[in-house]
Amino acid sequence: MPEKLEAPITKGDVLGTVTYSYKGIEVGSANLIATNDVERNNILHVFHLVLKVITSPFFFIPAILLILLIMYARYQKKKRERQRRIQQLKKNRQRSSSENETGTRTPNRNASRTERIDRETKGSNSRYRR
Numbered sequence: 001m002p003e004k005l006e007a008p009i010t011k012g013d014v015l016g017t018v019t020y021s022y023k024g025i026e027v028g029s030a031n032l033i034a035t036n037d038v039e040r041n042n043i044l045h046v047f048h049l050v051l052k053v054i055t056s057p058f059f060f061i062p063a064i065l066l067i068l069l070i071m072y073a074r075y076q077k078k079k080r081e082r083q084r085r086i087q088q089l090k091k092n093r094q095r096s097s098s099e100n101e102t103g104t105r106t107p108n109r110n111a112s113r114t115e116r117i118d119r120e121t122k123g124s125n126s127r128y129r130r
Helices: 042-055 057-102 111-121
Strands: 014-022 025-033
Touching: 042 057
Parallel strands: none
Antiparallel strands: 014 025
């Protein structure tokens, strides 16, 4: 009898043979015959085919390689972005240091806030007074 049977099986099909032996001597043999019809479940059949394809080395190995390639590409992209940000920061630092050397003042982000605090505390006995 084969290890696996594939549907559909019709009533009366010979599925295999059984052999009877006693003390190593073959006494007899008989055919195994299907007594019922067995239809194929299409959903299970498709599921089985998909699993067969996914687990085959011809699919599995390229899939793993593709995943590794995507991961490497993302790593390279992040590395380039990181290097670009570092270069931009270096340019900004060089620009601000060159402006300070030439006497031009870099804009103060908190200038308006500082002026408002100075106005509010002017003349008062405050620790924020300059």
